[in-house]
Amino acid sequence: MTSIRTLLLLALASTLGHATEPGTNPVNYRRHIAPLLSQFGCNAGSCHGSVHGQGGFKLSLFGFDDAADYEAIVDREADRVLKTPQESLLLLKPSGIVDHEGGKLFDIDSPAYKLLERWIREGAKNEQLSELVKLSIEPSEVNLSSASPHCDFKVFARFADDALLDVTNLAALSVVDDSLAEVDARGTLTRMGNGGTSLIATYGGRSASASIFSIDAQIGVPVLEPPANEVDRWINLRQERLRIAPVEKTDDYAFLRRLSLLTMGRLPTPEEVRSFAADSNSEKRTVAIDQALASPQHASLWATRMCEITGSRExxxxxxxxxxxxxxxxxxxxxxxxxxxxxxxxxxxxxxxxxxxxxxxxxxxxxxxxxxxxxxxxxxxxxxxxxxxxxxxxxxxxxxxxxxxxxxxxxxxxxxxxxxxxxxxxxxxxxxxxxxxxxxxxxxxxxxxxxxxxxxxxxxxxxxxxxxxxxxxxxxxxxxxxxxxxxxxxxxxxxxxxxxxxxxxxxxxxxxxxxxxxxxxxxxxxxxxLLPENPFFARNFVNRVWAYYFGQGIVEPVDSFSASNPPSHPELLDGLAKEFIASGYDIRSLERTILTSNAWQRAATIPANQQNDHRNYSRFPVQVLPAAVLVDAIADVAGDDDNRAVDSPMRSPVTSAAPEYFDVFDRPERVATCDCESSHAPSLRQTMLMLADDTLLKRIQDGIAVELARMSKNRKLVEQLFLTTLSRPPTKDERKSAVKHLREAKDRIEAVADLTWSLMTTREFYTNH
Structure with missing residues (x-):
């Protein structure tokens, strides 16, 4: 339903005479024609905005120099703009009447054609008008559902002279996640799936966004676990609104492994796993979090991360x-x-x-x-x-x-x-x-x-x-x-x-x-x-910490804050930033808030009756381990961890094939000015490296295999092996198969090495979950 505010804005735009169709006012190059060229991609790098232009016609990249672009368009020798609009190439080519390498962009009865035609007829003028100061979308929140799958919106541009222009048909429109909604040039959204995303409008070099909530009306509002802290309060509100039911908390084994790898860059020892699982203290997870955050390894891990952020190798x-x-x-x-x-x-x-x-x-x-x-x-x-x-x-x-x-x-x-x-x-x-x-x-x-x-x-x-x-x-x-x-x-x-x-x-x-x-x-x-009202500093660091622990930022990429890239959970980001400032920029307090939340402690599994949703934190997203952490995790199992990759960030451990792991698992080079040198997405190369690393089996044979082979009881050996590699006890079937393999083996050390290798080359080992 159209909001009262939208109706008022439409009425005001009409009163001022600055609607998409300019009414009695002349069509203006800056306000109408230049945005239209951007909307159709004419000034993109792949078209006339390239270094040498296309077909003898060059525009500035993304229209940054509109004065030069105007002169190029009205150049009398180019026949782009003639006295008769129907003879002007500016209309003939994009409408498909004359052959156009960029293809047909609009029909002759379209609003774009009519606007260009009128501009040419009026003399193709470029009068200097007041500067664009704000772009907005009304309504600012769009609700779609299976019962009401469509919604109309408007994009408004406000200028320094307080003029208001409806630019819906001139703005470039997109949806961040187009699997959830589609948008057309007329300003209509259509529901495609369930979830939350954003609508982006760009006009005159500025962008604006509106939140989109798309739900299945047949799904009831879920009953959620009480929030552990402010993180859960904001996430619960979003899940209730989107009718997304989160999974349960993960078990103690997965929790401890996740915590150890992300906060200290190492696997928990079998003794630590047993002790934690046997502890009946209801606050044991909070205690473990505090201990991990105070550990020397945690400081080394974040020092490495800051070296990446600040470009220590440039x-x-x-x-x-x-x-x-x-x-x-x-x-x-x-x-x-x-x-x-x-x-x-x-x-x-x-x-x-x-x-x-x-x-x-x-x-x-x-x-x-x-x-x-x-x-x-x-x-x-x-x-x-x-x-x-x-x-x-x-x-x-x-x-x-x-x-x-x-x-x-x-x-x-x-x-x-x-x-x-x-x-x-x-x-x-x-x-x-x-x-x-x-x-x-x-x-x-x-x-x-x-x-x-x-x-x-x-x-x-x-x-x-x-x-x-x-x-x-x-x-x-x-x-x-x-x-x-x-x-x-x-x-x-x-x-x-x-x-x-x-x-x-x-x-x-x-x-x-x-x-x-x-x-x-x-x-x-x-x-x-450091001013409390600064829109960047606190929100940027909060987003980086969040991205480290969840594998994705509230703003993603983490260093790409802009109006065209809005946060997925703006209230959550702003709330955490305010708490961070109020705490005196206490990093450990921020981390503790995140780690003690229900959202971070959820299982990574996807129930059969639920959708695969991780953007709204209904489950923990499975993450490939960072390269340095994986190298150290391998060393934890092999037992040759004299020179750890996390503690010695620029020296490759001499006992491993670390350079190959750094390459395949995307260790940041720390030379690019943006935080864009690594991808945590899984790849076939990663699996192949784990399977083909000829040094891995040798390290296992010389280390853990010799140690475990001394154990006389196969059941205890298998349990120790699973706790060492996967930080959990084996299932009944896993124990049965492993014990059988040990009994039938002629060489006990070789049999233990084979079992260890088979566990270390699984996705369960080289991912965090």
Whole structure:
């Protein structure tokens, strides 16, 4: 049913004379024609928006330069727009009257044809009108059901002069999950399946979304378990509305395995499994969660994750030894802070405002560099005591300037959850960011340099002179190593300029128009970032933590927050973000809230009478283990875990085929500015590697097989083997088959190795469930 608000907006749009059909007002290029070209994909990279255009006709990619596009369209020598509309190629080609490589786009009696025809007849003008300020969809929530499978909606554009335009027929329309609903160009949604998704409308470079709830009216509202915390409260509301019944909680065996692998990157030991299963304490799961979050392995795991998010391998030294030292320092700096559960806002500040000297004098800094420990691990521990992570900025481009564009994109993705790399060259096609937004954001960091500051040059000259004098009197002072530092300069020579006017652009965060920069613009940027009303910072990190534990973000991809990519559960995301801020950015408290929820503790199985729903958290989604965790899980079973992949993030364990596992199971390279280097989707390559790894059976034979073969009772051996590999006891049939295999075997060690190998190559072993 059309809402009262929609009716009022329609009435207002009609009153203002700015409906889709412009009425008595002239058709405007920016408001009517340019959006139409975008709707039909004319300015896409595969069409006229490509580098060289198509058929001698070139448009700017996604219409970022509408002035140039207008001139290309009305070019008198091109016959695209003539005095007679029926002779204009702008109508003849897309309507199919004249051969068009892009095919027929609309009929001659369609609204698009009529709008273009009228624009040409009126003189194909491009009058400058007020700027688009807001796009909205009415109603903002759309309800579909098996009893009422259709719903109409409207898309409205509001401009700076308060004009309101109904742009439903001009906007590009899509449904995030088109298995649940379909949308046509007239603004009608049609139900396709059960679930929740979003309708997206894009017009004039802006996007808006509306929630879609599609249900089966024949299914009753489920009776849900009382919520364990705020997470369940929001999820229960969504499940009740969509009439989705969740599965029961998983058993103790699967819970402990899931918890150990995700929080500590290791399998639980058989002793831990037995003890947990036998514990009758009703709070044992909460106790286990608290213990896991306080473990050293948990800190190492999250340090590795932060190395991926902040790009620890981007522009490393070409010297392998120095590169490994950098990686150790980077990982240890984060690890220590997760051990101490340092608030996330303080961690972010330590990264984003870093310098090498941290207020120390040049002489103290030079002395520290001279006395630096030669042992890599000891050096990393000493580096972790620094208040800031200057390695984040040590990515020199030329003339001691850092790679500003890459750093801006890295910072936006890591700490705001926004991808702006498209805006480096043109207007972002699916978000509001322009080239100037990208450049103004990069200017926040333009004063950062990586090399030798004037003060350091003078300090080094003094140090070298003192060393020369000591050598002259017979002493043997230590050599002064090559020293470079991250420092700030007052120069603005490296700042970016306006793409069109070449005027110097101010430093400004994304989406902020009133910004006063101080001596270090990064300090003011962090102040803006940590404001409670900041729409990015807290929501971004909450979404990342959620995605880690559930295998999918509330916003997915996790670093792609935009109006065209709305959260699946907006109330849940906002609620968790508010709690995170109120807790003082307590990471462990956030994790505890997620892990103690009923939603996270649900079974991964799909009952025969229920739909396969995981987007609404009615069950736990099965996840392929991260590469480093799988490598360590194999080592846990084989018993050769001297050098763990999670604890030593850049060194491959020498006792395994780790490089192959890192490749096949998509270990992030940590060089892309977005969080898009790995996929947790299962693949045939993963199965084939597990089956074909010739080192795996050898490790099993030399390790666990020898140990278990000493056990005299086959039933106990089989149980120990299942607890070691799958963290559960065998079923009756599994025990019977395994015992039979052991009894009939001529070589007991070989028989144990075969059983172990058969369990480790199952999906149950290399997935979390």
């Amino acid at each position: 522009q490393l030294s070409s010297d392998a030894e120095i590169a490994e030292q950098q990686q150790r320092r980077w990982h240890e700096w984060f690890r220590v802070r997760f051990v101490d559960n340092l608030p996330y806002d303080q961690i972010a500040r330590g990264v984003l405002t870093a310098t090498s000297r941290d207020q120390r004098s040049t002489s103290d800094f030079i002395h520290a560099c001279v006395e630096r420990p030669t042992d890599i691990a000891t050096d990393a521990q000493e580096y972790a005591a620094k208040p800031t992570l200057d390695l984040y900025w040590a990515r020199r481009k030329e003339n001691e300037q850092v790679d500003l564009e890459s750093l801006a994109e890295r910072t936006a993705a890591a700490f705001l959850g926004v991808r702006i790399e498209c805006a480096r060259c043109h207007k972002h096609p699916f978000d509001r960011w322009t080239q100037n937004d990208h450049r103004s954001f990069a200017n926040l960091f333009a004063q950062v340099r990586y090399g030798l500051s004037p003060e350091m040059r003078m300090g080094l000259a003094d140090a070298l002179e003192q060393r020369r004098r000591r050598i002259a009197v017979g002493e043997s002072p230590s050599k002064i190593p090559r020293i470079r530092e991250v420092y700030l300069t007052a120069s603005t020579s490296g700042n970016f300029r306006d793409a069109a006017t070449l005027e110097l652009l101010p430093s400004r965060p994304l989406g902020d128009k009133h910004y006063e920069a101080d001596e270090d613009p990064r300090e003011q940027f962090v102040h803006w970032l």
